[in-house]
Structures are given as C-alpha cells and as structure tokens.
Amino acid sequence: MSFRVALISLHTSPLAGPGSGDAGGMNVYLVGLAEALAQAGTEVELITRDAGEGATDARTPGGVLVRFLRAGPRAPVPKGELPAQTPEFARSLAQLPRFDVVHSHYWLSGLAGLEAARAWRAPHILSLHTVAALKNERLAPGDRPEPAERLSGERMLVRASARTVTATDAERLAVLDAAGPDLDDGRVVVVAPGVDPSLFHPREPAAPDPYLLVLARIQPLKGIELAIEAVSALPCHRRPRLIVAGGTSPGHDDYAAALRALAERSAARVEFLPAQSRSATAGLLAGAALLLVPSRSETFGLVALEAAASGTPVVAAASGGLVEAVADRLSGVLMSDRDPVRWAAAIDRLLADPARLAALGASAAEHASRHTWASTAAQLRRVYRHAVGESLPE
Missing domain, CATH: 3.40.50.2000 (Glycogen Phosphorylase B;)
Structure with a gap:
C-alpha cells in the first residue's frame, strides 16, 4: 500500500x-x-x-x-x-x-x-x-x-x-x-x-596545527563564552587555537559582539568562522583535537554524535540530552559544572595524553556507529x- x-x-x-x-x-x-x-x-x-x-x-x-x-x-x-x-x-x-x-x-x-x-x-x-x-x-x-x-x-x-x-x-x-x-x-x-557515516568518519588530520572546535549558532544558550574562558585558562605551552564556527542567530548581535570582545581580551587564539557547509563541517570535525559543547541546554546535541562519528572526542556540559548524546569516558567527557578552570583541566588532561586521546577517538567512532x-x-x-x-x- x-x-x-x-x-x-x-x-x-x-x-x-x-x-x-x-x-x-x-x-x-x-x-x-x-x-x-x-x-x-x-x-x-x-x-x-x-x-x-x-x-x-x-x-x-x-x-x-x-x-x-x-x-x-x-x-x-x-x-x-x-x-x-x-x-x-x-x-x-x-x-x-x-x-x-x-x-x-x-x-x-x-x-x-x-x-x-x-x-x-x-x-x-x-x-x-x-x-x-x-x-x-x-x-x-x-x-x-x-x-x-x-x-x-x-x-x-x-x-x-x-x-x-x-x-x-x-x-x-x-x-x-x-x-x-x-x-x-x-x-x-x-x-x-x-548520523551519516559517509560524511562523518575518521580522517587523517589535514594540518599539523591542532585546534579545538565549537560548532554552534551564536546565541547565549550555546554558552560559547565558557569555551573561550576555558581555552584561555590552558597552560600557554599547550593552548591550541579555538575555532568557533556558526552564524549569529537573529536578535543576538549584542551577544556576538560581546563574544568577540571577550576573545580579544583573553589569552586564547580564537578564530570565528561563518556557518559551514555540511562537507566543510565534516572536515572541521575530523580535523579537530576536541569538540567543545558548553551549551546550557540541548535537547540532544546532534553535533556531538557527528563529532564521535568523525573520531573526535567531545568535552560537553552534562546538560539535558547531551548526557545521552555523549557517552561519558567513551565518546567524550561530561562536565558537571560551568567552571572554566575545571573545563581547562579536563581539556588539558586529554591534550597531554595523546594515547588516551586516540583511544577515546576510536571508542567514540564505535559509539556513533550504532546510531x-x-x-x-x-x-x-x-x-x-x-x-x-x-x-x-x-
């Protein structure tokens, strides 16, 4: 029928x-x-x-x-x-x-x-x-x-x-x-x-310069200021650049301006990119050392699953659906608070241990393959x- x-x-x-x-x-x-x-x-x-x-x-x-x-x-x-x-x-x-x-x-x-x-x-x-x-x-x-x-x-x-x-x-x-x-x-x-495995899958890093990534629309709900503050708190010898990719949601121009001002004042190297095509998004995810998802609330957090499929571990707020989208210690690390110093410590532990980071990326890809x-x-x-x-x- x-x-x-x-x-x-x-x-x-x-x-x-x-x-x-x-x-x-x-x-x-x-x-x-x-x-x-x-x-x-x-x-x-x-x-x-x-x-x-x-x-x-x-x-x-x-x-x-x-x-x-x-x-x-x-x-x-x-x-x-x-x-x-x-x-x-x-x-x-x-x-x-x-x-x-x-x-x-x-x-x-x-x-x-x-x-x-x-x-x-x-x-x-x-x-x-x-x-x-x-x-x-x-x-x-x-x-x-x-x-x-x-x-x-x-x-x-x-x-x-x-x-x-x-x-x-x-x-x-x-x-x-x-x-x-x-x-x-x-x-x-x-x-x-x-998740679409033909688009999101592990790849060899495209560049030797590692970076951390935030993929989100620019709006207060996404909590992007926490990512900037956390990266700024990393030890200077192990502080990769931070890429923030996403357009500004309607009505949030003031927040976008405040984020840029925060980035200029901080010790972090922050690069703001506009919204990306799906293929460019896949490339950014596969090339990142970590995806940061500091959202105050997410119904699911699909980008966390796409990162996992790309073999990229996630550091995310333990908020709403992210608790289920991110398998803690399997596809990433869930953070129970919004303290940028604690976020920096969690990020630094991963960056300082390439073997653990690689193992987490492999288990993340396995986790995503079931979705x-x-x-x-x-x-x-x-x-x-x-x-x-x-x-x-x-």
Whole structure:
C-alpha cells in the first residue's frame, strides 16, 4: 500500500545550512530522516514556508521533495511573528493531496500540522526539538524567556497529538512534566537521531596545527563564552587555537559582539568562522583535537554524535540530552559544572595524553556507529504504523 508522510518544518527550510539564522540540528535531522524513510519505501515530502528562497519545489541531496507553501510574505519573518502565519500555512497544507501521517517539527509547525491532520483525519505526530519550559529553566543570563504563547501551545500540541517523539529520555521527561500529570505517558516515545557515516568518519588530520572546535549558532544558550574562558585558562605551552564556527542567530548581535570582545581580551587564539557547509563541517570535525559543547541546554546535541562519528572526542556540559548524546569516558567527557578552570583541566588532561586521546577517538567512532538514520527511520515507521492503526510493510 502507498503510505504518505508529511514532515512539516514551518519556520526553517530543511535545506537551510545549519548554523545560519534559525537553522541547526533540526534541519540536519529532517533531511537525514526524510532520506532514510524514502530509502525504506515510505513516500515522504518535506514541507516548509515559502520565504522567497526561489523555486516553489526543490529536493534534498538524496532526492526527497521539499515543497514550499505560501503563508505570509515571500520573505524571512521573525520567529516571534510566525504564529500569525500558521492558519494560512495550515490552509495551504490542507489543499495538498492527503497524507496518511503528519509529522510536525517544532511547535510552530505543530500549530499548522495539527489542523491539516484533523482535516485529513490522519494522525498527528509531534517532535518539539526544544521544550520551552526546559529552555526557560536553564535560561542564559540576559537571554529572553520563551513566551507564554509557546508554553501553552506546546502543552496543547502534546495533549492533542497521537504521539510525541523525543530524542532522549531527558526530553521525554521534560515533555511529560510540561504536558501535565494526567497525560498517558505511552504517547510520548523516544527515538534517537542518527548520523551519516559517509560524511562523518575518521580522517587523517589535514594540518599539523591542532585546534579545538565549537560548532554552534551564536546565541547565549550555546554558552560559547565558557569555551573561550576555558581555552584561555590552558597552560600557554599547550593552548591550541579555538575555532568557533556558526552564524549569529537573529536578535543576538549584542551577544556576538560581546563574544568577540571577550576573545580579544583573553589569552586564547580564537578564530570565528561563518556557518559551514555540511562537507566543510565534516572536515572541521575530523580535523579537530576536541569538540567543545558548553551549551546550557540541548535537547540532544546532534553535533556531538557527528563529532564521535568523525573520531573526535567531545568535552560537553552534562546538560539535558547531551548526557545521552555523549557517552561519558567513551565518546567524550561530561562536565558537571560551568567552571572554566575545571573545563581547562579536563581539556588539558586529554591534550597531554595523546594515547588516551586516540583511544577515546576510536571508542567514540564505535559509539556513533550504532546510531544510523536507517535505524531512526525504522523506529519511526513503527510509530507511524501504530498511530495509523494498520500494518505497514517493513
């Protein structure tokens, strides 16, 4: 039988480069999942808002259709103004040929996707990717809390959807806590994301000059100042340069300027790069001595898994989904506090012991090899099948 799945991403195009604007791990997730679903025999489309990128239809590198729907101006719209565009997006979506499953990614997509699913009498599957209540609990100093509209919207969507898919047990617990005590916990399931081994794999270092790496959008949530302070605290004879690669998220220009000022004052050699292509990202990860992930909160932290697949160990904050994305002492080291001196000590111990660093890189690659997009797609096909209530070919 033909089984059609719509993967909805209203606020960001799946084809947008991670690290630019509002694009990040979710964009990587959408393309990886869509292509794996298609390879497994599922008819799938990626659907996003037409923000004036060009053609109304495009395709992922693996050939999955990306459909751009009109909702509001054919131009970028600030994320805070997008809730007003969801009714028009839902109407445009409902005019498409019927899908058997609507899988919305992020709460704005859910607002539109739920309405279309109801019109088609199809199950609505939700993936929030970031939980507003959890994000507000771990707010960076000076950062803006998520609005009440999003908090209530997420709660409504979790309760109204057939299933909510989370990436980690930590996210699952946060979703259940935010949704209310009477929600059937069987409707919130964990499906871990995957990694593309054809792109992310160990390589010989391209240059003799070692470097540490931060791959993240420039925003307070990512805690990049901690990485700069930690590298600055390293012994001067063992202080590699730090590369920070990623664009500035909308509304965070002041934070980006403060980071650059901090870098200039510090003892660290910091190089800021713009958002990178996927192939350039793979090269940076494979060539780094360590990836640093000092985020205050991550639903999963896909970049940590991509680093592991590249044979690059991770030093990460023991926060949210990073506790599950990073296998402590196997694919990296988890830090329980945000003290830059303690971070520097952990980094220095690894840099000072090349044999241990190499062993950790090898075990990291082994850890990542168990996370494939094919496995993610297979698990989600089962979620879809159970939600629809009928069998699918495996």
